Amino acid sequence: MSRRAALLLALPPALFLAVFFAFPVLSIVALGVAPDGVPDPGALVRTWTSSSTLRVVAWTIGLALAATTLTLLAGLPAAWVFARFRFPGKRLLRALLTVPFVLPSVVVGAAFLALLGPRSPLNALLTAIAGPDAPQVRLDGTTIAILLASVFYNVAVVLRLVGGFWAHLDPRAEEAARVLGASPWRAFREVTWPLLRPAVLSAVSIVLLFTLTSFGIVLVLGGPGQATLEVEIWRRTALLLDLPAAAALSILQVGGVFLLLLASARAQERLAVAQRLRPAAETERAPRTRRERFVVGTVLAGLIALVGLPLLILVERSFAVGAGYGLTAWTTLGSLPQRAGLFVPPAEAIGNSLLFAFATLLVAGSLGLSAALAIGSRRGWLPQTFDALLMLPVGTSAVTVGFGFLVALGEPPLDLRTSILLIPLAHALVALPFVIRATAPVIRSIDPRLREAAAVLGASPGRAWREVDAPIVARAALVGAGFAFAISLGEFGATLFIARPATPTLPVAIYRLLGLPGPLPFAQAMALATILLVLTAISVLAIERLRGSGPSPF
Amino acid sequence: MPALELRGVHARYAEREVLTGIDLAVEEGEVVALLGPSGSGKTTLLRIVAGLEQPSAGSVLLDGREVAGVPVHERGVGLMFQDYALFPHRDVAGNVGFGLRMAGRPAGEIRERVAEVLALVGLPGFEGRSVARLSGGEQQRVALARALAPRPRILMLDEPMGSLDRALRERLPDELAAIFRRLGLTVLYVTHDQDEALRVADRIVLLAGGRIEADGSPEALWSAPPTVFAAAFLGFRTIAHGELGDGAIRGPWGPIPLPAAAAPAASSGPVPFLLRPDAVRLDAAGPIAGTVSARRFRGDHVLLVVAVAGAPDLEVELRGGPLPAPGDPVRLAIDPAGVVLLRD
CATH class of the missing domain: 1.10.3720.10 (MetI-like)
Known part of the structure; x- marks a missing residue:
């Protein structure tokens, strides 16, 4: 051209x-x-250094770090299982586990509200047994709910990026380390981990980016006092009508994310190791021992529960209005709500x-x-x-x-x-x-x-x-x-x-x-x-x- | 009139001369192998003939016509790319019929011709296959069929065995050679493998450092490589220097008489020469004394490595007869017919 x-x-x-x-x-x-x-x-500096801003920034970063750590803890075993083992339904399961990543954040928030909020199936059951004064089990408005939803949302990033790369690593490098006398854990630490690090780092920086800028999940699930920077920008704009303060926070947010992206790009360049990659089909095998089958089964069951349960409950709750099930919610979608708001x-x-x-x-x-x-x-x-x-x-x-x-x-x-x-x-x-x-x-x-x-x-x-x-x-x-x-x-x-x-x-x-x-x-x-x-x-x-x-x- | 002629072709990439004055004529129906180490300019030469690169000087003639101003797609040459460059989004028939479609041939004719060339390369009925699912050998045949289908006036192949495994490399050159002969094709075949070149070609052009180092029939090149480089590239190992004089060459193994026809006037300095493997034989009355240092089994013969005091090792090919063991003293004689004088 x-x-x-x-x-x-x-x-x-x-x-x-x-x-x-x-x-x-x-x-x-x-x-x-x-x-x-x-x-x-x-004015800019005053907004940035005010105690409320510092609190929001600290909370946003802390929440993002916690969510990223948890996502990595849940995602790495999953990445390993998908990279190294062959099992029935693998393609379908991989596609299913990618679903949360492409879901709108509001749907994720709604799903976890359905699972953990006041109208959860558990609370419905308690009310049915003990009447309207029954004690309620609620996790909405808590940090736990936000973290769980963040893991649900981002685990696919680790699975796809790390698992995808891991599948192309030559398992013979690890086997060579084993033959040379390294224990399985040592072989992983000394051989596989250093090769995997660039992929882990790029997954971490993406998950960090998503959790730092997470809006819908925090807005739907978070209680007062749990506002992240994003939510705070919205709050100042829509509720307090303090546009200059919102602008100051936006500048802070854009600058911070930009620095994060820059740092992660540099770190990835430094960590990259030139190596020959192998086709994924050559590196996977069926689990061999009872222990392997148990570990693979447990990891997969955990993943299916994490991803499947909230979505199932979301659909289930749409049919539950009052006692029992019905189509009321669906049939009334075409009529104007009685109350203001929509x-x-x-x-x-x-x-x-x-x-x-x-x-x-x-x-x-x-x-x-x-x-x-x-x-x-x-x-x-x-x-x-x-x-x-x-x-x-x-x-x-x-x-x-x-x-x-x-x-x-x-x-x-x-x-x-x-x-x-x-x-x-x-x-x-x-x-x-x-x-x-x-x-x-x-x-x-x-x-x-x-x-x-x-x-x-x-x-x-x-x-x-x-x-x-x-x-x-x-x-x-x-x-x-x-x-x-x-x-x-x-x-x-x-x-x-x-x-x-x-x-x-x-x-x-x-x-x-x-x-x-x-x-x-x-x-x-x-x-x-x-x-x-x-x-x-x-x-x-x-x-x-x-x-x-x-x-x-x- | 040659089908292809190159006159004084030079090529240069970023200050580096890749080809320095190539003169070459390929006759109609001739199969020429362009042999040379990597970086010798072989591929550049093919690309210049195809029109994918422009020479920095010199001219290219196809059927006697200068083609400098003719764009690639109007040259009507066939080129089989290294690693084939098959169109991944088209099936086998879409690939093979591409050139005919470009030429505006009617669909029925294309279908017939595609079936015909696929049968020719041994892939009948492969029309609907996806090229991504073919094995390496099948891809190579599809690439050949694609290049052949529009009946190019000259077929050029760039390292056609490049990415194939050993078993196929053993078999396919003979099949290719058979196809070339059957169709009477004019072929320019690029390879770095001397064995492949010897099996496929009527004529070998050895390229080194952008120049033609040797040019001749496989038999002629094999029996008398002209230069030290050519001899080494063809795999000959016993190459030494000696002084010419009195109808003999005086090298590290003593004087070897030369046949009258081969003996030129006395030289002023050391001249390189080659002892072909068949030149050295065991001879109890021979002039050279040595000790067997290794014995290697080579299938149809046994190779004896003999250490000679004060001179490089000599190699003897033995086919039958008594086999000396390592450590045994032997005497050797050199057959003047196996001595080839070289140029540097």
Whole structure:
């Protein structure tokens, strides 16, 4: 591809990024530095050093570290079992265990609320036995609930990244250490662990990133006093209307995440060991001894319980209104709730979400494809820098994106507050890096000799591109579009800031319903969450089918 | 008129000369092996003929016509890539029929031709298979079929045995050679393996450091490699230097008389020469005394390594007869017919 064509292709995504990312972020900075239009950096420093901010920051970091440690503890044995052993149903189970990672955070929050909250099956049973004054077992509003939900959400990252890499490690290295006299544990520590470390580190940095910026789970499950930085930004904006303070926190958040990403990239570079990887099929075997079978069985049973139970209860609760089971929650989705909080029938949220997701697919899909073509088909520092710039929104939390849209696009020169496009644009910004990650490597990996082979066989340059590149690019573009669709369906953090009351999305509607008192809204929330779960699962399955064995976006 | 002619072709990558003045003509129906170590410029030469690279100087002629301005896709040459470069998103028929489709042939004709070449390479009925699921040997045959299908005026193969296992490497060169002969193809075959080149080609062009080091029939090259490099690359081990004079060459093993025809005038300095394995024999009356230092069984013969005082070891191939053991004293004679004078 010519330099000119690449520049032309890079233009639309660059413009999009400038208007919908750089402009909002700069607006936040301006608001933080000059709260009343007059530069006052002191205000920024005062917010940062106030005791309430320090408490929130310490809590956010502590919670993220605890959640990451627990995720690693749960994920590493699982990664080992999936990397080294062959057992029936392995593919299906791997796909099932990936489901939580692609679930919208609100659905995860709702599932754990169903499992551990006041309306859990256990509490329903207690009430049925001992009457309305029966003691309740509740874990919602506790740190334990948040941590459990975080592990549920992120364990797939460890399983996929570490397990995926582990499966390609040559087991003979460990066997050689055993023959040389190392105990199994020693062989793991001295041989496997050092080789595995880069994969573990990249999993840790991703899980840390997700837990540090976790919003939906904490908002749904956390009690007062458990606000993380993200939740605090939302609280200051929506409840306290203190926009400058929210801006100061946003700047802190973006800066911190950026430093984390930088540090993890450097650490991974340092730890990487050049080695020959082996096909996964060659490194796995059936468990041999009774002990191995027991360990593999226990790990798998634990994983299935961790992932399966909350989702099952979520669906089950949607049918439980009052005593016994019924379809009340489902049949009333089409009617307006009696109480304020949600101003349209819940069912309308389904249509809204699908419409927004489709619009996001078009916007992010086309922008992502043109960016990926520009980056993927040329080499050098310019495309590389562009690639890095396009990844910036990943390091910016969804809450900051939503807040930035609210601050920057709600007034002239660009007043999109009432525009129906606002939500798809925000979703496209969140999805764009993922779309590019799903497509650019595919485009870059097209062997240039295939084009040469086509040329030798008589294809002109244009024809060679159509015959060789186009089919591969088209498939990658479809995968990217699928990601945009799935991400839009579940996006919550940014949407909460900008969704208008008349057009809630599914996650927003679920959150609003969970905030209403009474058993019916709760069951309705569960019903909507079930619908969202199914929609997400369908789009992810479609992506997996299309993708085959291509590169993963994370 | 040669099917392919190169005149003074130079190629350069970032200041480094990869080819330095290649002159080469390949006749219609000739199978030429381009033999050379890695980095000798073999692949670059193929890519220049295909039009995938431009020479920095010199010209390429196909059927007597200069092709400098002709783009790759209009040259009508066949190239089988190293590691094949099969199109992963097309099945076997999609790969093999690609060139015909580019040429705008009707679908029925393509189908027939694909079936025909697949049968030719020993893969009848493979049309619908996915190329990703083929074995290495099958991929190689599909790549060959793809290159053959549009009936190119010259077929070029870049290390076609490169990624195959040993058993296939043993068998396939003969099958390839048979296909080349049957179709009367003009072939340029790149390899670094001298054994493969000897089995496949009518003519071997040995390339080293971007120059043609030797050029001739396999028999001629084998019986009289022209240079020290050629002799070493073909696997000959007993190479030494000696002074020419009085119809003999005086090397480390004493004077060896040369046949009148081979004996040039006296040299002014040391001249490199080669003792072919068949030149040295056990002879109780021979002039050279030595001690057997090792005995190696080689299947159809036994190789005796003999240490000679004050001179490099000599190797003797024994086929039958008494077998001396290591440590035994032996006497050797050198057959002048097995001595080849070399150039540096």
